[in-house]
Structure formats: structure tokens, C-alpha cells
Amino acid sequence: MGWTHRRLAKGLLFWPALLGFAFLGPRSRLCRMGLAGSSGETLSYQDEDYWEQRYKTGDKGANPDRIDDRGIGWLCGYKGPLQETLQAITAGDRSKVILNVGCGLDRLSPEIYADGYTNLLSSDISAHAIAEMQKSTAEDMPMAKWLVDDIMDMSVPSESVDIVVDKGTLDALLIRPQPFSCAAKALREIQRALKVGGIYLMITHGRGDPDAWRLPLLAMPHLSFNVAKTPDMGGFFIFVCTKLPSDSGDAEEAWRKAEEWARERDQEDQEAEFAAIDDVGQ
Ligand SMILES: C[S@@+](CC[C@H](N)C(=O)[O-])C[C@H]1O[C@@H](n2cnc3c(N)ncnc32)[C@H](O)[C@@H]1O
Known part of the structure; x- marks a missing residue:
């Protein structure tokens, strides 16, 4: 497949300027999009109940x-x-335990199941999406499990999953307020749920340079992944991240450093966004 393999040394990568650029583009475009919520206000991708509203109403x-x-x-x-x-x-090996995070109403889980991977758990923050998927697949996917769950605070037991599939879910978190802090929490949870040697498959969009705006996230101090990446597969990339055995370091201290790093990036992101708004206003 000609993949680029790279082992990420902790703290090796630090590209705040590039990150600021990468997130500002998509986020500032996307947050102008709104939909009318139940109380009449305009919702956007930045809102917590954006996906629930979207799946309920079909309004994007x-x-x-x-x-x-x-x-x-x-x-x-x-x-x-x-x-x-x-x-x-x-x-x-079709017995592997697979978790599809942020499954939405997508056909991915039914297709993975139909391919023989029946140890399949699919989760999403949207109760509407999970209820609909559970109902529509009850007959064809009797062994599948569906779960309303927040990727930033998952109820999935630690070290219980062989493969986490994420198609566009981290991408969605990265257009929320405090995108870096959201990503730090989600990746911590994914790492926790994976068995050692388990794999996080991050399928992410192809805007910007994914090396610049995804690899630094995967290299945060609390994470321990070996990362490989496909080339551009036609507007998307697949990052194949293998969970390494944890080193004997202080996990709490690593998390504290990751939180601090993410907070600083969020702050820079905010400042850049305010500056961009000021520019438009002048
Ligand atoms: C871009 S959509 C991708 C949906 C689906 N994976 C696909 O490929 O069509 C992002 C998904 O992430 C879900 N999501 C957003 N925030 C989440 C969170 N904090 N925890 C779990 N799922 C979340 C949304 O409900 C939505 O289904």
C-alpha cells in the first residue's frame, strides 16, 4: 500500500502555527452554518445537540x-x-471486537457486520441515531450492540476492544469549541478502551495537510501509539494507530501535560479566530 510509517516520539512534534491555520479554515466556514432548533434559535456545528437535531430533522x-x-x-x-x-x-480474524465510535446513521456498521465481524459495538452521542440504527438492524444484526455514549467519556470497559473505527468523528469534535481539549479527551478514551496491540483506525478528511494537523494530536504526552498512514485515498486518509504497552511513566503527569498543551492550542485558536473576525469587521 506504500504507507508512510513513523514512530512518534512523545513531544517530538509541535506545530502550533500550522495547526491554527488548519483548524481555522474549516471551523470558521462551518460555524456560519446554522439550523433552527426546537426553541427557534439557530444551531451550528458548535452546539452540543447539533447531531441530535440534525438526525431528528434532516436539516444539516x-x-x-x-x-x-x-x-x-x-x-x-x-x-x-x-x-x-x-x-x-x-x-x-472475524472474532475481533470492533467499536465504531460516532456511528451515526451510516451504513458502515451494517456492512462491517455483514462482512462477518459480529463482535461489533457501535456508539454515538445521538440517542436518536442509536435508537433508529438499533431498530432498523434488529433482524439482520442480532449480535450487534448499540450504545449512546460520549467519545470523550466512554462507558466502554478499559482494554476490552481490538479495533476502534472512527469515520469522521474526531473530525466532528475538531469543529467544536476547544477542539484540542476535546481531541485530547477523546483520544485518551480510545486508548483506554483498546487492548495493548489494539488498533485505532482514524478515517479523516483530506482538507489541509493531515500530517500537520492530525499527527501532533496523536503525539500528545498521554498517548502511546505507533502511527501509520495511507496516502490520500480520494479525499480521505486512514491513520492506523497501534496501542503500545504503557511505559512505566506517571500517567497523571502525562495527562496534565496533555491538558496544558491542548489548552494553549485552544487559546491560540480562539485568538486567531477573534483576529480573523476583527479583520472581517474592518
Ligand atoms: C461527521 S459525522 C460521521 C458519522 C458516521 N461515522 C459516518 O461516517 O457517516 C460525526 C458523528 O460523530 C457523532 N458525535 C459527535 N460528537 C460526539 C461525541 N462527543 N461522542 C460520540 N459521538 C459523537 C455525531 O453524532 C455524528 O454521528
Whole structure:
């Protein structure tokens, strides 16, 4: 597949300027999109209940722009690079425990299940999406589990999962307020849920330079991943992150440093955003 392999030394990468640029572009465009909430106010991607509202109403935020999220989903379907990657990392072992975080109404979980991976747990922050998926797949996916869960504070037991699949979910957190702090929490939870040697598959969009705005997140001090990345697969990349055995260092101290790093990046991001707003206003 010609992947770029790189072992990330903790704290090796530090590219605040590039990160600021990378997040500002998509985020400042996206937060202008809004949808009318139940109380009449305008909601945007920045709102906590954005996804619940969107899945309930089919309104994606730029009125009257309606969408049916039951289609192909975000970034890619299962067949092609994603299926090939899953086949390669499981060596065809269909007993692996897979967790699809932020599954939404996408067809990915049904397709993974139909491919024989029946030890499948799918979660999302949206209760509406989970209820709908559970109902619509009850007959075809009897062994599947569905869970309303926040990726930043998961109820999944530690070291219980072989593979975490994330298609566009970290991307979605990165357009929320305090994107770096959100990412730090989500990645901590993913690492916790994975068995040692387990793999986090991050499928992420191809805007900007993913080396510049995803690798620093994966190199935060509290994380211990070996990272490989596909080339551009047609507007998306797959990061294959293998959980390494934890070193004997102080986990709490590593988390404190990660929180501090994320807070500083969030602060820079805010300041850059205010500066951009000021520029527009002048
Ligand atoms: C860009 S969509 C991707 C959906 C689906 N994975 C796909 O590929 O079509 C992002 C998904 O992340 C979910 N999400 C957003 N914030 C979340 C959180 N804090 N915890 C869990 N899921 C979240 C949303 O409800 C939504 O389903």
C-alpha cells in the first residue's frame, strides 16, 4: 500500500502555527452554518445537540439544506480501502471486537457486520441515531450492540476492544469549541478502551495537510501509539494507530501535560479566530 510509517516520539512534534491555520479554515466556514432548533434559535456545528437535531430533522444547518444521513455517510463507504485495511489488520480474524465510535446513521456498521465481524459495538452521542440504527438492524444484526455514549467519556470497559473505527468523528469534535481539549479527551478514551496491540483506525478528511494537523494530536504526552498512514485515498486518509504497552511513566503527569498543551492550542485558536473576525469587521 506504500504507507508512510513513523514512530512518534512523545513531544517530538509541535506545530502550533500550522495547526491554527488548519483548524481555522474549516471551523470558521462551518460555524456560519446554522439550523433552527426546537426553541427557534439557530444551531451550528458548535452546539452540543447539533447531531441530535440534525438526525431528528434532516436539516444539516444551512437552511433549507436538507440531507438524509442514511446514505453513504461521511468520507467513504466500507468497500475499498477501509475493508482492505480491516482485513489486513485482523488477518481475517472475524472474532475481533470492533467499536465504531460516532456511528451515526451510516451504513458502515451494517456492512462491517455483514462482512462477518459480529463482535461489533457501535456508539454515538445521538440517542436518536442509536435508537433508529438499533431498530432498523434488529433482524439482520442480532449480535450487534448499540450504545449512546460520549467519545470523550466512554462507558466502554478499559482494554476490552481490538479495533476502534472512527469515520469522521474526531473530525466532528475538531469543529467544536476547544477542539484540542476535546481531541485530547477523546483520544485518551480510545486508548483506554483498546487492548495493548489494539488498533485505532482514524478515517479523516483530506482538507489541509493531515500530517500537520492530525499527527501532533496523536503525539500528545498521554498517548502511546505507533502511527501509520495511507496516502490520500480520494479525499480521505486512514491513520492506523497501534496501542503500545504503557511505559512505566506517571500517567497523571502525562495527562496534565496533555491538558496544558491542548489548552494553549485552544487559546491560540480562539485568538486567531477573534483576529480573523476583527479583520472581517474592518
Ligand atoms: C461527521 S459525522 C460521521 C458519522 C458516521 N461515522 C459516518 O461516517 O457517516 C460525526 C458523528 O460523530 C457523532 N458525535 C459527535 N460528537 C460526539 C461525541 N462527543 N461522542 C460520540 N459521538 C459523537 C455525531 O453524532 C455524528 O454521528
